[in-house]
Amino acid sequence: MKSKTINIKQITPSEVLPIRHKVMWPNMPITYVSLKNDDEARHFGLFLNGEITSIISLFIENNEAQFRKFATLIEFQGFGYGSILLKHIISLVQKENLKKLWCNARVEKSKFYERFNLKTTNKKFVKDGIDYVIMETYF
Numbered sequence: 001m002k003s004k005t006i007n008i009k010q011i012t013p014s015e016v017l018p019i020r021h022k023v024m025w026p027n028m029p030i031t032y033v034s035l036k037n038d039d040e041a042r043h044f045g046l047f048l049n050g051e052i053t054s055i056i057s058l059f060i061e062n063n064e065a066q067f068r069k070f071a072t073l074i075e076f077q078g079f080g081y082g083s084i085l086l087k088h089i090i091s092l093v094q095k096e097n098l099k100k101l102w103c104n105a106r107v108e109k110s111k112f113y114e115r116f117n118l119k120t121t122n123k124k125f126v127k128d129g130i131d132y133v134i135m136e137t138y139f
């Protein structure tokens with residue numbers, strides 16, 4: 001069996017855009033997935049045998065980290081790559097002594113995030129037809 005090499009690297013906003021677009025909002029223009037503070041964020045990619053497979057973006061403000069636009073290419077979903085990337089982000093946030101990690105989670109993904117100790121809050125909203133709940137964890 002071919003061996004798998006997994007690397008996680010910091011990447012640029014222009015590298016995350018096409019994946020965000022393809023996975024999350026393929027029917028919208030690509031500009032829809034560009035965030036106004038992308039230039040101040042840190043973006044990470046998980047590379048499987050050199051090919052980018054999963055992405056996540058980390059925004060830090062007031063000693064709190066928010067992750068946004070977490071996505072795995074559809075054909076690679078369900079193999080654990082997203083979990084590896086999210087664990088990497090959680091360790092990084094802990095290493096940097098940030099006190100909180102949070103996200104606007106798609107409600108359908110809240111069980112997934114609970115496995116990483118993120119807790120649902122009572123802050124819920126709907127955007128573009130999708131239900132969201134704010135989830136958070138304190139260190």
Ligand SMILES: CC(C)(COP(=O)(O)OP(=O)(O)OC[C@H]1O[C@@H](n2cnc3c(N)ncnc32)[C@H](O)[C@@H]1OP(=O)(O)O)[C@@H](O)C(=O)NCCC(=O)NCCS
Binds near residue numbers: 054
């Ligand atoms: C959310 C997302 C990034 C997760 O990425 P992923 O690479 O598929 O994540 P994982 O493979 O680690 O986990 C996904 C599921 O596969 C399961 N899984 C993980 N490794 C597995 C394995 N080796 N064998 C079988 N199942 C596995 C996980 O338990 C998880 O199950 P769940 O969805 O029932 O909770 C991905 O589903 C995605 O891009 N979704 C569309 C965009 C989106 O919704 N982003 C999040 C917005 S809040």
